[in-house]
Amino acid sequence: xxxxxxxxxxxxxxxxxxxxxxxxxxxxxxxxxxxxxxxxxxxxxxxxxxxxxxxxxxxxxxxxxxxxxxxxxxxxxxxxxxxxxxxxxxxxxxxxxxxxxxxxxxxxxxxxxxxxxxxxxxxxxxxxxxxxxxxxxxxxxxxxxxxxxxxxxxxxxxxxxxxx
Amino acid sequence: xxxxxxxxxxxxxxxxxxxxxxxxxxxxxxxxxxxxxxxxxxxxxxxxxxxxxxxxxxxxxxxxxxxxxxxxxxxxxxxxxxxxxxxxxxxxxxxxxxxxxxxxxxxxxxxxxxxxxxxxxxxxxxxxxxxxxxxxxxxxxxxxxxxxxxxxxxxxxxxxxxxx
DNA sequence: TATTGTTATACTCTATAACTATA
DNA sequence: TATAGTTATAGAGTATAACAATA
Numbered sequence: 001x002x003x004x005x006x007x008x009x010x011x012x013x014x015x016x017x018x019x020x021x022x023x024x025x026x027x028x029x030x031x032x033x034x035x036x037x038x039x040x041x042x043x044x045x046x047x048x049x050x051x052x053x054x055x056x057x058x059x060x061x062x063x064x065x066x067x068x069x070x071x072x073x074x075x076x077x078x079x080x081x082x083x084x085x086x087x088x089x090x091x092x093x094x095x096x097x098x099x100x101x102x103x104x105x106x107x108x109x110x111x112x113x114x115x116x117x118x119x120x121x122x123x124x125x126x127x128x129x130x131x132x133x134x135x136x137x138x139x140x141x142x143x144x145x146x147x148x149x150x151x152x153x154x155x156x157x158x159x160x161x162x163x164x
Numbered sequence: 165x166x167x168x169x170x171x172x173x174x175x176x177x178x179x180x181x182x183x184x185x186x187x188x189x190x191x192x193x194x195x196x197x198x199x200x201x202x203x204x205x206x207x208x209x210x211x212x213x214x215x216x217x218x219x220x221x222x223x224x225x226x227x228x229x230x231x232x233x234x235x236x237x238x239x240x241x242x243x244x245x246x247x248x249x250x251x252x253x254x255x256x257x258x259x260x261x262x263x264x265x266x267x268x269x270x271x272x273x274x275x276x277x278x279x280x281x282x283x284x285x286x287x288x289x290x291x292x293x294x295x296x297x298x299x300x301x302x303x304x305x306x307x308x309x310x311x312x313x314x315x316x317x318x319x320x321x322x323x324x325x326x327x328x
Numbered sequence: 329t330a331t332t333g334t335t336a337t338a339c340t341c342t343a344t345a346a347c348t349a350t351a
Numbered sequence: 352t353a354t355a356g357t358t359a360t361a362g363a364g365t366a367t368a369a370c371a372a373t374a
Contacts, residue, residue: 020219022302023197023290025309027212028236030194032316033187047363048191055184064333072192077365079334101332101373126187132315133308138186141308144301145189151296152196211340229355241342243357265350265355331374341364351354 029129036125044118045088049073049081051122054107054115057091061106064093069153090114193293200289208282209252213237213245215286218271218279221255225270228257233317254278 037048052071056062064082068075082105085091090111096102107115130138201212216235220226228246232239246269249255254275260266271279294302 020222021215021286021290022306022309023201023286023293024212024216024219025306025313026190026293027194027197027201028216029309029313029316030191030197031236033190033194037187037191048188049364051185052188052192055188058184065331072195074366075333076335076367096332099332099374103333122185122187126185129187129190129316130312132311137308141305141312142186142189144297144305144308145186145193147296148294148305149189149193152193152293213341227355238343239356240344240358260355263351263355267356329374332372333370334372335368335370337367337369339364339366341362343362344360345358346360347356347358349354349356351352 033125033129036128037122040121040125041118044114046118047081050085050090051118053078053081053085054090054111057105057107058112058115061104063096064103064105067105085111197289197293200292201286204285204289205282208278210282211245214249214254215282217242217245217249218254218275221269221271222276222279225268227260228267228269231269249275 034048037051041047041051049071052073053067056067056070062070064078065075068078071078073081082091082093086093088110089108092106092108093103094106096104130141133141198212201215205211205215213235216237217231220231220234226234228242229239232242235242237245246255246257250257252274253272256270256272257267258270260268294305297305
């Protein structure tokens, strides 16, 4: 596994690197990724958030609130995103008969098709971002990021405000 | 190296994950990181971008344009950030005598002190973000992200507009 | 009363164009 | 003419509060 040693090499001579913090590094790369997706999705008339929603919905129908948490978008601003997608018949909203306050959101056939057509573009952007890594390293990075992501859901960053 | 297998495990059962794209995952985590830093820096009267600038300047003086590229901020909006920092005497701007169009930006003693006082908070946020990873995995992730970051500088994402 | 979704509002961040001064 | 920095402006993204419907 030469991928391992190669990666472990970096942090020592990384003192001079502009980004001493992994968190800041994530924020910076996140912005880069955002911009690239934004540009790539423009011809499709979608924004990165629309893609996030569709990708999440591919796993199956879900509550609006659940979707909001899944893609880390405030449920307030998710309303507008879903309105856009519903207007284009890419998703469907229906009342939950168990609890009529809830909306169950599902991906529509047209949405699945649109998503399938976008898969290549998405893969291309990912490939561009990870161009400097070998195949094994990309898998490794993906796994690590997924775990960081799962952990980030639980912990709201040490802010325990019991009463206030 | 059990860290390796543990990480490699994920991608296979990650099909159901909301984020199929590593790029989207980066964007999502980047936003999480951004929010946490934003909240943590608020009492210090700084924004994440200010921290990025100070962190980058710790490596030594640099041109404004160079700094903009280093922290991936448009040179246009960097002006305001540096104005804020200069007002608080955290950084210094001086003309480059070689080319009087350039401004050389350096961190001021007060800025270095402020940064030192912030180091613990920064480390705490990083630790929170990477709480789900073991020490060896954190180093691994950091190395991979640094390489991705370096690669992202070169390639503007396949947009070759020679004449336009 | 609490929760889900919605709307309205204001605030921050970001992108674009135009201007000044130096080269 | 081209470059470094600045300014001004509009656009997109984000956060907050208040509301209606349902539990």
